[in-house]
Amino acid sequence: MVAEAPTVKLSNGKEMPVVGLGTYARSADPGQYSEAVESAIEIGYRNIDTASSYNNEEEVGEGINKIIKKGVVTREQLFVTTKLWNDRHRQSDVVPALKESLAKLNLSYVDLYLIHWPFSVNDKGEEASIDYIDTWKGMEEAVKLGLTKSIGVSNFNEEQLDRVLTESMVKPVVNQVEINPTLTQHKLVDYCIRNSIIPIAYTPLGLISEARPEFKGLDDIKTDPKLGEVADKHGKTRAQVALRYLIQRDIPVIPKSFTKSRIQQNLDIFDFQLNDSEMAIVDGYNIDHRCVPATKFAHFKNYPF
Ligand SMILES: NC(=O)C1=CN([C@@H]2O[C@H](COP(=O)(O)OP(=O)(O)OC[C@H]3O[C@@H](n4cnc5c(N)ncnc54)[C@H](OP(=O)(O)O)[C@@H]3O)[C@@H](O)[C@H]2O)C=CC1
Numbered sequence: 001m002v003a004e005a006p007t008v009k010l011s012n013g014k015e016m017p018v019v020g021l022g023t024y025a026r027s028a029d030p031g032q033y034s035e036a037v038e039s040a041i042e043i044g045y046r047n048i049d050t051a052s053s054y055n056n057e058e059e060v061g062e063g064i065n066k067i068i069k070k071g072v073v074t075r076e077q078l079f080v081t082t083k084l085w086n087d088r089h090r091q092s093d094v095v096p097a098l099k100e101s102l103a104k105l106n107l108s109y110v111d112l113y114l115i116h117w118p119f120s121v122n123d124k125g126e127e128a129s130i131d132y133i134d135t136w137k138g139m140e141e142a143v144k145l146g147l148t149k150s151i152g153v154s155n156f157n158e159e160q161l162d163r164v165l166t167e168s169m170v171k172p173v174v175n176q177v178e179i180n181p182t183l184t185q186h187k188l189v190d191y192c193i194r195n196s197i198i199p200i201a202y203t204p205l206g207l208i209s210e211a212r213p214e215f216k217g218l219d220d221i222k223t224d225p226k227l228g229e230v231a232d233k234h235g236k237t238r239a240q241v242a243l244r245y246l247i248q249r250d251i252p253v254i255p256k257s258f259t260k261s262r263i264q265q266n267l268d269i270f271d272f273q274l275n276d277s278e279m280a281i282v283d284g285y286n287i288d289h290r291c292v293p294a295t296k297f298a299h300f301k302n303y304p305f
């Protein structure tokens with residue numbers, strides 16, 4: 001058991017724990033998602049991130065419901081996020097899509113529902129012409145129906161956020177985007193914070209993550225001694241330093257792990273502080289490298305990067 005993460009207040013007054021468990025995996029053994037969710041909550045996590053496109057909502061929900069039944073936490077103590085996929089962007093599709101997610105999760109509401117990407121696709125996988133402002137109206141209906149406490153977006157750029165802010169009634173509380181030491185995203189983060197949108201870091205470990213051999217040959221943050229020295233000084237790992245760096249920039253993180261010791265490690269980041277020069281060392285690894293470039297959508301009009 002590790003101490004629970006502190007929370008941040010969203011612009012609508014709700015509280016969100018600043019560390020959550022990510023649950024995306026290219027493949028998983030049966031039971032692996034639910035076990036990770038159960039372990040995480042037992043360890044002290046109170047924030048779980050999933051998406052309809054991860055095809056794991058049943059298992060994630062199974063883990064959540066099991067641990068509630070065990071009496072470890074109540075539903076109200078948890079913060080659960082899921083996301084609307086690109087093929088359900090029509091305004092009238094949003095509430096039905098969320099109801100399907102809730103049925104799979106076996107929950108009556110989520111805490112946060114996100115538009116996963118700013119572009120929409122048709123059944124052939126081509127870009128559809130649905131404007132994300134129309135999708136957003138469907139998101140607002142989901143709040144009114146009590147199916148989600150808060151709504152936000154993911155992978156939106158500044159221009160796209162600007163439109164949602166100016167053309168909507170309910171404001172997005174978060175923008176979930178890739179941020180890590182090799183993709184520091186200072187400009188987008190500053191924009192979000194200035195506009196009371198919490199930036200959430202996905203793929204927060206970036207190139208540090210040990211399970212990404214495809215990134216070999218890029219600036220090797222896994223072995224560079226400077227980061228090793230910072231980690232050793234605090235008795236922490238490189239991954240913990242990367243997560244702590246994000247937290248000190250007021251950026252909540254959602255690291256994914258199926259490994260119990262790493263799930264534990266990724267929450268154990270609140271008993272040390274990086275000083276200014278250590279923050280600058282981590283920041284110095286920036287090479288604007290995207291682990292999730294979503295290049296297959298790069299020709300779309302609403303591709304954000
Ligand atoms: N909105 C969006 O478009 C996106 C959202 N996401 C969300 O963000 C979450 C996190 O991003 P993700 O892409 O998974 O990347 P992460 O940065 O969380 O890295 C995950 C990888 O790092 C490994 N790892 C975890 N902890 C450690 C550690 N302490 N030391 C070394 N390696 C570690 C994991 O391996 P192992 O499991 O074996 O421990 C896993 O392979 C996703 O799971 C998903 O929920 C991600 C991408 C896009």
Ligand SMILES: O=C1CO[C@H](CO)[C@@H](O)[C@@H]1O
Nearest residue numbers: 024051053116291292294
């Ligand atoms: O959320 C997500 C999980 O990761 C995938 C691949 O890296 C992304 O495409 C997706 O947006």
